[in-house]
Amino acid sequence: MITIILLVARVPPLRAPVTAPFENTSQGFAVDSNGRTVSVETTMDRRTALVIPCHNSDHEALTKVLQSAFPHFQPKDIFVVDNGRTRHPVSPEFRQFIRNISPDIHYIWSPIGSKNAAQLVGAIAAKDYEFIMTVDDDVSIPATFRPPIDKIDDITKGCAFPLKAIDTHGNSPLFMVAWQDCEYKMSGLTKLAESAICGVLYPHGAGWFCERETLIDLISNYHSIDFIAEDVNTGLSMQKMKKRIAFDASCVLETEVPTTIFGGPGLNWWNQRYRSWEMGRHGRLLAFAGRLFCGLNGQRTPQGIFAQKFIHLYSIATIIVDWIRIPVFVTMGPSPRFWLLGGLLTLAAVLPILAFKYINARNRPDLQPRFWAAVTYPVYKQLYAFVSIFGAIRSVLFYIGGHCRPKTIKKMISDEDPNAFWLDSRFDSNPAFLADEGEALLGPAPPSWWNGGKEMRDVASIV
Template identity: 30%
Template sequence: MAEDNPRKSTEDVFIPKELLTTAKFNSPWELARWEESLPDNNRISLPEPRTSSNRPLSLSALRAVARPKSTIRARGRSDPPAVQGTFNYVAKPATFQPASPIPEKEPITPVQNAFLNPQPHSKASSYTISSEQSSLQEVYEKAKLRGIAIQRKYWVRLLFEYSIYAFLVLFVYFVLVGMPLWKGAVWWLYYVVRTKFVIQGGYAIIIGLAALYAFCPLMILFEKDPPTLDSESESPDLESNTSKVQSTALLIPCYKSATIIGATLEAALKVFPKENIFVIANGNSKTPLDNTEEVCKPYGINHLWVPIGSKIVAQFVGSHAARDFENALLIDDDCLLPPNFPIVSDRLKNTVKCLGYTIKSVGPNSSKGTFCQQAQDLEYKMSGIQRAFFGKFGSATFPHGAISLWNIEFLKQTFHEHPGFSVSEDWFFGDACRRLGGRITMCSQVFVETETPASVFYSGSGGSRGGFGEMTVLQQRFKRWNFFFVVGVYYDLKYILTSWKLGWWEFGAKLCVFQEVYETLIYLFAPFVLPISFIVRPSFCGMLLGVTIGMYILNVIIFNEVHLRLKKERIDWKVLLFYYTFYKIVLTFINVVSCYWSLYKYARYFAQRHPKVIEDRDAVEVLLSLEKDSNSSTTSVEDDIVPLDGVLGRGVGRKLTLTKVKAGKRGNGEKGGWI
């Protein structure tokens, strides 16, 4: 028999439990590979749930416990022995204790099924939560192994951090300064600029690229305004939008947003029914940090408390909480949707997988706000027309983090590519989308309001920004927006050189991505090239700098008087000519300094490894809690997830609080926004 079926002679051999439990491994990955290599042993029964002192026999043994006979026959094997059991190694001599076999018709629980029939996930496959919890449980088990593998000991993190500091100091001295060992890179740069480099030609290239990126987007216009609610002539469009709303969930991740979430919900309920709205509050606490849930209750919307302080984790959980919908609109907690907000989900087809919306800056209560807020308004709208331009001919780099529309299944796929950084998560969403073969386009029919910082350096008592909403532009740019400028060059170049999934659209997409690389390199080289150029040719460089500023002022005037006039969104001349110019000059210095500041901060940030969201044990654990109660119709659910190994994440149970509503019936003649 062994010659006819050589595998059977190994797979029917009983493996003693004491042998399995005494095996030693250098890493969790060795353990996983060893367990995968184990023979299928049909005489090993289901082990006890794993605890800190009791390791299960093996994953392969678990898979073999309840394998159907039909599967065994299909592989050419004989039926397994009728008696199953385990040996008792405590008593001597060893005695055999039969165990109750699992009946063939007995239903297998989802958790058992996760071990019996694991299904590997590929990056290209869609990560979905189906009626079976097996795939999610498997992801959780992998996340636990991954979490162990990427952990660095405290002394390793400390060594990594201070090694980076030492490297930066040595690089500044030995490479840039060099004296007295050699003349240094800065001196040689001065020598090249003075003797070899044609300053006029260099600046012609820089200004040429700047003009290309500044004026080409002005070749298109914003889209026409959508129909208003009282417009009878456009009623077919309104009916079409109503049907799109029904298949779209509104996800609002928030942090300490009790003071501002009410206005956001009031605006959203004019567009979406309450059962489509999900507020995902988050923070590093077992219990909510404020009374956001109490504020949400009168509106009857879905509310989730996620005990992990991360916007991307909140979006991850929210995308699965709204899995019954086809599309998902992600907005910030301070975004006010206009009553005639268009759901353009019909554009999510072919390679278009994500849609951004143009946004506008406002002050408290939708006012114009301070000069600083009006300058940001102009900045946001110019960014919107640039993204719309590149979206037409390729792909925008990423949608605005404040609002974006996704196909919900594709959004789940992006979590496999997203590195999981909690800073600049919207930028990495764009990078993941493009690398997966998805285009990012823009809808410029409306401007969605979002409140912005009231000043550049100092904030008074005004404003109502909550949670992570920084009160100054300096804090906003330094803390989040500019942090990955330098690291982003690596991701951008990697995309430009290796990704070709968009076909002909790649040329427009890569041209847009190269703009980021070009701007970051200017920020990095400006502290060296600009002073040296002024030393070598002061008059010419001064004149050229003035021409550059004048070019950008002309660009802004054309944009304001043509594009914004047509949308009735013009900026005041006082802001445009006097404040905005100095505002952009100050922002340039902030961007330059922030690039070098981030190089210093990378040492501590990357000393600790950051898992992807799907590899984060705590995030998947919260998702398990959500899946457990997904079929519940109650209005308030609170549960603790206890992992199979009995060890709780970070020392405490990850509790998810979920408030759900059922979809209500609507009459044909009901009104209420577009619902």
């Protein structure tokens, strides 16, 4: 299978980067890297808005995200959707932080604790745009980014991107971060092959590009808005809509990842995979089966139909294999010979990564994983074998235990739920009206001299 993927996937050349952030974009012009004043229309595609859903965001991380966005988006093109489970923000601090970066950035408070609902709110608020680029609040947009509008047609309505795993300093140190980078690079290679045959089945949750009306329809009528496996649910929803997702490998999104396995500051790798990713993947078993046996999911060619069905079948097989591992480890685990043979077999995981690094991506250093990370990748694969098993067990216990799924957007609208605040007549003219109400309830705004920290002054100087 990996051999087929390596033969099918065609890595495009690296695109020329935007060399410097634009200045004075709010005045309708920009200053390029040579100091020349040019029209904003010649440097930016005005049809795309940037939507950033966030919750309890780290200010420094979001500052980096916005710094990476300013070469491609004017502040007025950016919609930061802060979400929680209260009617109003508990504090005006975060909104003031955004204001200090640029008063032209749209800040919106959403009372629905859901990333996908926040994406919907941002897309509805961006009513003057045709396309939405949405990224998490820890994802940097590369200098090579261009809105992949050329990939959109009557069937293809979205576009996914490859990811690079980094730490808070923007590096990919050995071992955990670099191993996750290998994982993302191989996932990107698979999506590149999918794009060429049947379309990408699932975009990365960290960021993707979509036609605005399609994104609104997807989240309003198809998506569960459950955070668990939300990227898989996005792909399944697109398939139900009989739409396709392309892949743009010409630029790579950088996303911060856990740096420790079990402990340390911030989110650790074990909790991320065990409590969310792997549990969510196993929870989608029936959904994979539904897409396998029900409908063609918009595919129109024999190779597209076969490839997509095969991928769904493979997803089901990996879930079954995780359950088979349990009796295998229990019965054969005490044998040293089992671990010796198993360790030798896992060395095969090195071959596709090295082939990708030195053959497919030989002209793309931004896509190449680190050599020592690739060589030691089997260690990571063994760790993942264990986390997959525990994720499978947790999935059964979690869903049998009565996991309460959030209301879908369709259900909220039919129930006339007050949290569907975009239906309020005030939203059309002021999407931030809930944040305004919250500030009024909390009292006077912070004094004008409050600057929120050095990192905001740095970003403000760019804007």
